Amino acid sequence: MPPIIEISGLRKTYSRAFRQPHHALDGLDLEVAEGQVHGFLGPNGSGKTTTLRALLGLIRVDGGTMRIFGQTVPRQRPQVVGRIGAVVESPQFFKHHSGRLTLQLLAESAGVPKARVEEVLEQVGLRDAAKGAVRGYSLGMRQRLAVAQALLKQPRLLILDEPANGLDPAGIHHMRELLQWLAHSQGVTVVVSSHLLSEVQQLCDAMTIVSRGRRIVDGKVADIIAGHSGTSLSVRFPDAASLPEAVEALTTADATVTAAVDRERLVVQGAPEAAWVTRTLADAGIYLSELTTETKNLEMVFLELTGTAPVPGETVQIGGSVVPPAAAPVGAPAPVAVEAGSGEAEGAER
């Protein structure tokens, strides 16, 4: 079955006064299969929103191709727009209207039966708050209203930019259940962008990790974690002067082992077992004072893949993540529901 979304080599460059042009998208690829919750994960400024805005026709790109439901967009957007619901960017609801009236007016203009309004209010958990004016809504409530708006037309593809934004833990849990139900029981394909790793891990079936406008890795969430996880060993010595000798001893004994000095300790990866490290060092006349095993979680995998792992004494700058290793590739304020394909509306230069 062809992917619901296929993006290949997408490019978007912003010119900046007195600075080099900025490649927000630098040949980005993305494939999203039908009926899954697909996480679009990346550090701040990695190009997630730019990609979603391009898909929805809100900005023009400089290169690459995009297909939704097999149709090339933006050219064939009219053929697919009715099947897409999206929540990207800031809310623009009439503050004096109630949540229910907001949805009723939108339903009317879209030719959707009024009964559908009650269904979506129930689905997003706003039934009891529906008669209150939107001006009294919290960030999380506006977020829910935006999602309700996106669901009105019973879309087959739902695109949400940071859906957990503004939601409290109960709201996040509720949103997760709703999105998984839509995907797994209703066959809706759901794409969510996020920088919340734990949320992606719990919510998504598959994910694409991006950094600096490029895809770093994609696949099933569990496979990505399994494929990049592993254990590393942290080794300390009575005297830090032993560190360079220890690196030499370990990497000479086995060329596939990596040993990196991290302040006063050595981080060893690829060793057959902990005992091998102890033995190899002892054979070289080096004695250690501590050896601990560290298992990687998704956060460590993400930091490693996107090159945003903290460096002692340095603060990683936005958009300044390092170029990821060559071996890796495998394959807001509260948002508002955006009418997909509502035209080319280039955002203001930041």
Ligand SMILES: Nc1ncnc2c1ncn2[C@@H]1O[C@H](COP(=O)(O)OP(=O)(O)OP(=O)(O)O)[C@@H](O)[C@H]1O
């Ligand atoms: N209209 C614009 N003018 C200039 N630069 C822009 C514009 N929109 C985005 N950018 C830049 O493009 C890069 C990608 O931005 P984008 O909003 O797509 O990132 P993101 O992955 O969604 O980040 P976040 O997680 O912080 O929302 C950033 O460096 C951003 O500053």
